Amino acid sequence: MVETDFYSLLGVDRGADAAAIKASYRKIAMECHPDRHGGCTDKEAHFKAVSEAYEVLKDPQKRAAYDRFGHAAFQNGGGGGGSGFGGGQGFDGFSDIFSSIFGEFMDPRAQRASAARGSDLRYDLELSLEEAFSGVEKTIAVQALARCEACNASGSKGHSAARTCATCNGAGKVRAQQGFFVVERGCPTCMGSGETIADPCASCDGEGRALRNRKLSVNIPAGVDEGTRIRVAGEGEAGVRGASAGDLYLFVHLKRHAIFEREGSTLIAEAPISFTAAALGGSIAIPGIDGTRIEIKIPAGIQSGETLRQRGAGMSVVNNRGRGDLMTRILVETPIKLSKEQKALLEQFRSTETGDECPASKGFFSRLKAILDG
Numbered sequence: 264m265v266e267t268d269f270y271s272l273l274g275v276d277r278g279a280d281a282a283a284i285k286a287s288y289r290k291i292a293m294e295c296h297p298d299r300h301g302g303c304t305d306k307e308a309h310f311k312a313v314s315e316a317y318e319v320l321k322d323p324q325k326r327a328a329y330d331r332f333g334h335a336a337f338q339n340g341g342g343g344g345g346s347g348f349g350g351g352q353g354f355d356g357f358s359d360i361f362s363s364i365f366g367e368f369m370d371p372r373a374q375r376a377s378a379a380r381g382s383d384l385r386y387d388l389e390l391s392l393e394e395a396f397s398g399v400e401k402t403i404a405v406q407a408l409a410r411c412e413a414c415n416a417s418g419s420k421g422h423s424a425a426r427t428c429a430t431c432n433g434a435g436k437v438r439a440q441q442g443f444f445v446v447e448r449g450c451p452t453c454m455g456s457g458e459t460i461a462d463p464c465a466s467c468d469g470e471g472r473a474l475r476n477r478k479l480s481v482n483i484p485a486g487v488d489e490g491t492r493i494r495v496a497g498e499g500e501a502g503v504r505g506a507s508a509g510d511l512y513l514f515v516h517l518k519r520h521a522i523f524e525r526e527g528s529t530l531i532a533e534a535p536i537s538f539t540a541a542a543l544g545g546s547i548a549i550p551g552i553d554g555t556r557i558e559i560k561i562p563a564g565i566q567s568g569e570t571l572r573q574r575g576a577g578m579s580v581v582n583n584r585g586r587g588d589l590m591t592r593i594l595v596e597t598p599i600k601l602s603k604e605q606k607a608l609l610e611q612f613r614s615t616e617t618g619d620e621c622p623a624s625k626g627f628f629s630r631l632k633a634i635l636d637g
Contacts, residue, residue, distance in 0.1 A: 269316035269329060271490035277330070281321065288317040295527075305528040305580060305587050334494075379435070379456045379506035381408065381472075384499040388513045390483065392520040396552045396579050398485035405479055405511070408472040408500040414464035418471035418504040425460055425504075428453035456503045471504035481513060486581035488527070491515040523552060528587025530577040534559070535594040541565050551576055551589070559591050567595035 270277050273287045292314065293299075297307035319325045384407055390399065410416045419425065427433040431450035435457040438447045449455040454470065463469025481495060492514055499509025517525070524531045534547055544563030551557045559571055570590045577587030601609070618625040 267312065267488070267491050269320055272313050272316040273320065284317070284320050288313065288321075292317075304585065308580070308583075309527050333492075379454075379503040381500035381502040381507065381509035383509040384511045386511060386513050387516055388481075388483070389516045389518060390487070391518050392523060392525065393552060394483070395487050395515070395517055396485060398487075398579070399483050400480060401483060402478055402480050404476060405498075406474065406476050408470075409475050409477060410501045410505075411464060411467035411471050411473045413466035414471060416471040416501070416505040418460045418464055418467060418469040420462045420464050425458040428457055428459050431457065433457040454503050456506070458504075460504075469504075472501040479511070483513075483515070484581055486528070486579035486583070487515045488525070488578075488581075489515065489517045491581075522549065525578060528578045528580050529590060530587065531590045531592065533592045533594055535596045536561060538595055538597060541567070541593070541595045549591070552578065557589065561593070565593055565595075567593060569593050 270279070272291075273284060274291065275284055275287050279287075292310060295306045295309045295313065297303060297310055300306040319329050384405065386403060386405065388401065388403065411418070414420065428435075428450060430452040431437050435450055435453065435455040436447050437450050438445050440446075450457070453459050460469040464471070467473040479495075479498060481493070483493065487493070492512055495511040495513065497508045498511035501508050522532050530552060532549060534549065536545075536547065540547075540561055542564065544561050544565075546558055546560045548556050548558050557573060557576055559573065561571075570592045573589040573591070575586050576589035579586055598605075
């Protein structure tokens with residue numbers, strides 16, 4: 264499951280206030296609005312994603328749910344109010360979420376399950392741009408608490424049964440009075456499970472899990488971008504004595520590329536050309552991100568800074584068969600090393616100039632002369 268972080272989409276920190284979120288959304292929405300890009304499907308998809316992120320983060324209650332549960336808060340009818348978030352169910356869609364929050368204080372079994380569940384893990388995965396384009400299978404090494412094989416995750420040596428924890432009476436949590444406040448924390452005796460082991464396993468000290476290194480093969484889909492979050496369910500830390508495991512979250516980071524810069528599904532390359540090629544036109548070839556040779560035709564008279572578009576030569580789009588575009592920014596290079604023959608030819612060319620060859624320069628100096636002449 265590929266999920267792009269809402270804060271990353273809007274380009275703000277998690278601690279950003281409402282004003283900063285709104286200002287960033289307006290700026291990005293204006294830049295990527297499909298009407299400004301000829302109905303480009305990539306820009307339209309990005310615009311929708313940014314709008315969905317803003318719909319959640321602008322609402323304090325939805326934002327609080329997202330900060331705690333992530334994208335899971337809006338799955339299975341979670342309801343965020345925007346497209347792709349429950350079809351406009353509104354705030355009622357959060358009933359299950361808030362039930363799960365407050366239900367833990369009412370149901371000791373929910374408390375124990377929450378405390379015993381394994382922790383989620385984060386893994387920062389660095390990819391080349393080519394790997395992000397094509398998708399890749401990666402083998403990663405993770406060190407985490409895993410199921411104890413010696414006791415089959417029971418935490419008990421032999422077949423001794425678990426007992427109700429005497430410290431918390433099976434609740435998995437203990438409370439302490441501090442002035443007017445009551446502080447609740449996980450039970451230190453049973454580690455939140457609500458039970459203790461009379462004869463604990465020597466390999467895991469009764470937890471049913473032990474620290475070990477393991478290798479995991481993960482599939483990275485084509486088109487992932489910087490900041491993309493991939494959830495691998497059940498591959499986090501093992502829970503206490505057979506409780507459910509946490510999840511593993513992969514955060515994608517892209518290496519700097521020698522040729523291309525990336526903006527969403529669009530690739531940008533800079534190509535320096537000689538001033539004669541710019542004046543006369545021609546063609547250049549660059550290697551595409553997919554390994555093919557891309558020929559770029561240079562129209563005669565192109566100016567430095569102009570961009571040429573090759574449709575369908577950009578990045579892959581996640582969960583889509585299409586590709587973005589390649590934008591080649593032309594940089595006209597002025598020669599700095601000339602032979603005597605070349606200098607003579609340029610002098611001959613300069614002697615034939617009328618000013619009409621470079622209309623922008625001619626117009627500028629004409630206006631400048633008018634100002635100086637009063």
